[in-house]
Amino acid sequence: MDIPELQLLSSHRLFDGSQKRYRHRSTSLNCEMNFSIFLPPGVRQEAEIFHGSGGPEGSRTPRPGNSRKAPVIYWLSGLTCTDENFTIKAGAQRVAAELGIVLVMPDTSPRGEGVARASDGAYDLGLGAGFYVNATQEPWSQHYRMYDYIVDELPALVEQCFPVNDKRAICGHSMGGHGALVIALRNPARYRSVSAFSPIVNPITTPWGKKAFSHYLGDDIKNWWGYDATLLVEAARPSEHLPLLIDQGDADEFLAEQLKLERFVSACEAAKYPVQVNLREGYDHSYFFISTFIGNHLRFHAEALDSQ
Amino acid sequence: MDIPELQLLSSHRLFDGSQKRYRHRSTSLNCEMNFSIFLPPGVRQEAEIFHGSGGPEGSRTPRPGNSRKAPVIYWLSGLTCTDENFTIKAGAQRVAAELGIVLVMPDTSPRGEGVARASDGAYDLGLGAGFYVNATQEPWSQHYRMYDYIVDELPALVEQCFPVNDKRAICGHSMGGHGALVIALRNPARYRSVSAFSPIVNPITTPWGKKAFSHYLGDDIKNWWGYDATLLVEAARPSEHLPLLIDQGDADEFLAEQLKLERFVSACEAAKYPVQVNLREGYDHSYFFISTFIGNHLRFHAEALDSQ
Numbered sequence: 001m002d003i004p005e006l007q008l009l010s011s012h013r014l015f016d017g018s019q020k021r022y023r024h025r026s027t028s029l030n031c032e033m034n035f036s037i038f039l040p041p042g043v044r045q046e047a048e049i050f051h052g053s054g055g056p057e058g059s060r061t062p063r064p065g066n067s068r069k070a071p072v073i074y075w076l077s078g079l080t081c082t083d084e085n086f087t088i089k090a091g092a093q094r095v096a097a098e099l100g101i102v103l104v105m106p107d108t109s110p111r112g113e114g115v116a117r118a119s120d121g122a123y124d125l126g127l128g129a130g131f132y133v134n135a136t137q138e139p140w141s142q143h144y145r146m147y148d149y150i151v152d153e154l155p156a157l158v159e160q161c162f163p164v165n166d167k168r169a170i171c172g173h174s175m176g177g178h179g180a181l182v183i184a185l186r187n188p189a190r191y192r193s194v195s196a197f198s199p200i201v202n203p204i205t206t207p208w209g210k211k212a213f214s215h216y217l218g219d220d221i222k223n224w225w226g227y228d229a230t231l232l233v234e235a236a237r238p239s240e241h242l243p244l245l246i247d248q249g250d251a252d253e254f255l256a257e258q259l260k261l262e263r264f265v266s267a268c269e270a271a272k273y274p275v276q277v278n279l280r281e282g283y284d285h286s287y288f289f290i291s292t293f294i295g296n297h298l299r300f301h302a303e304a305l306d307s308q
Numbered sequence: 309m310d311i312p313e314l315q316l317l318s319s320h321r322l323f324d325g326s327q328k329r330y331r332h333r334s335t336s337l338n339c340e341m342n343f344s345i346f347l348p349p350g351v352r353q354e355a356e357i358f359h360g361s362g363g364p365e366g367s368r369t370p371r372p373g374n375s376r377k378a379p380v381i382y383w384l385s386g387l388t389c390t391d392e393n394f395t396i397k398a399g400a401q402r403v404a405a406e407l408g409i410v411l412v413m414p415d416t417s418p419r420g421e422g423v424a425r426a427s428d429g430a431y432d433l434g435l436g437a438g439f440y441v442n443a444t445q446e447p448w449s450q451h452y453r454m455y456d457y458i459v460d461e462l463p464a465l466v467e468q469c470f471p472v473n474d475k476r477a478i479c480g481h482s483m484g485g486h487g488a489l490v491i492a493l494r495n496p497a498r499y500r501s502v503s504a505f506s507p508i509v510n511p512i513t514t515p516w517g518k519k520a521f522s523h524y525l526g527d528d529i530k531n532w533w534g535y536d537a538t539l540l541v542e543a544a545r546p547s548e549h550l551p552l553l554i555d556q557g558d559a560d561e562f563l564a565e566q567l568k569l570e571r572f573v574s575a576c577e578a579a580k581y582p583v584q585v586n587l588r589e590g591y592d593h594s595y596f597f598i599s600t601f602i603g604n605h606l607r608f609h610a611e612a613l614d615s616q
Contacts, residue, residue: 012592013590015600088396091402284321289320289322292321
């Protein structure tokens with residue numbers, strides 16, 4: 001693997017750990033990408049970075065001192081988000097600091113000059129709406145390979161540059177809940193646990209998913225199946241079941257038309273895939289909902305990650 | 309007092325309470341104003357609203373059921389903020405829910421058509437920069453009366469429409485820390501406690517303060533004195549001392565030039581005004597800093613408010 005180059009964009013102390021934002025060149029996405037990372041107290045508070053300009057974090061030599069490595073939870077955000085929404089709004093770092101867990105927040109699509117965008121400026125296609133798939137259709141296939149980016153490239157980079165071990169969990173919201181479920185169900189050996197808030201669980205039958213998949217993957221619906229959590233959970237082998245938690249607000253304005261959680265729950269029952277579903281009375285689709293229950297999700301993952 | 313008219317702009321459930329945003333006509337500011345409010349579980353989750361259109365919250369009759377009233381903490385934000393920054397970023401509602409405290413987040417200046425703004429679009433004058441003073445100079449004096457709004461008008465409205473008692477505390481960040489200190493020191497009978505993050509404590513000698521005060525209050529520096537926490541704390545009567553807490557990051561990029569906390573601490577010592585100051589190593593001026601220690605501040609106020 002090439003030595004990655006990371007550019008530090010910002011750094012803030014919080015809960016005795018560090019919230020940092022980096023830019024790097026992504027080979028899977030063929031563009032520059034930002035991601036955010038929270039480093040809890042007790043691990044090294046900076047990346048091993050290898051860009052030429054040096055600077056306060058530039059170094060080719062491992063640093064002395066703390067060599068503890070922490071497990072990682074990847075958070076996948078929903079439509080319109082960047083790496084910053086969860087970072088700023090969810091209040092997750094407090095519990096991650098307590099549990100000694102690293103949080104990694106990627107962006108939700110490729111970005112930048114030359115990256116295709118929705119011709120009508122729609123929020124549910126193109127920028128901010130990568131849907132965690134590998135696009136096969138022009139013009140999207142040039143850059144929209146978020147599946148590969150999340151499954152392979154970003155974890156490889158994180159594990160090379162930051163004080164983390166290979167214990168991974170994955171979690172997300174809405175489109176990101178779809179991404180977390182699909183990625184964990186297709187790669188159960190790579191994750192210890194998976195959870196989602198308000199996930200799009202059956203995108204091949206619901207409007208957001210049908211729109212995105214037809215553009216990214218073409219009209220042959222057989223090519224969509226591999227990105228549908230409800231189909232994937234039915235196909236999961238019992239030996240590959242992961243701890244799986246879902247929280248869903250019953251006042252979620254997208255539940256009936258876009259999310260269709262009941263289909264996933266039925267599929268889990270049919271397949272005997274154990275899933276813990278919390279239907280939360282009065283809660284909607286917003287980050288206020290996430291902020292209320294994110295602590296529960298992190299503790300759920302911590303147990304699977306053997307972290308405190 | 310006239311019957312206030314409140315327009316509900318948004319409502320979200322979080323931590324089993326409610327985060328709501330309202331618009332109302334402010335007489336002190338002579339414009340429409342937004343504010344946000346968090347209602348903890350255990351009190352009525354809606355305003356008594358008196359606007360003509362009715363709607364789900366419209367009612368002239370007191371509602372049956374829960375009649376418990378909670379104490380209130382007013383949060384004053386810093387430069388460039390609206391009522392939403394703290395609401396979204398600080399993570400305060402979790403602890404407020406636990407303590408049974410209402411949080412009220414006002415905007416930081418008058419807004420809207422006809423409200424004067426900085427001619428050069430500066431961030432530190434005009435919109436988002438009211439500095440919690442009553443402006444006496446044209447064109448500002450038409451609307452910029454944030455002192456009266458925070459001290460009198462908003463609490464009167466909150467206490468008429470929401471399930472709160474008359475126990476008040478006040479807290480803020482940067483320009484809002486200045487506002488909280490000045491308002492509490494000038495009105496000790498109205499508050500049980502006061503706290504601040506990274507406050508501008510001596511604005512009559514520092515750049516942000518001098519710029520704002522010269523525009524809002526004119527060139528006669530005697531008219532600035534009543535808005536300077538360092539001068540006010542020296543003049544406070546011992547019988548009117550309030551519990552006072554300050555948190556300040558030592559990596560705050562504004563500490564040396566704009567905040568000058570050491571001057572306030574010296575004045576407190578000279579005046580024998582008890583103050584608890586926490587200098588936090590490595591923390592900056594951001595909401596990540598606030599989010600780390602807001603729980604401590606709410607618990608500090610809860611003790612003074614006799615809330616749990």
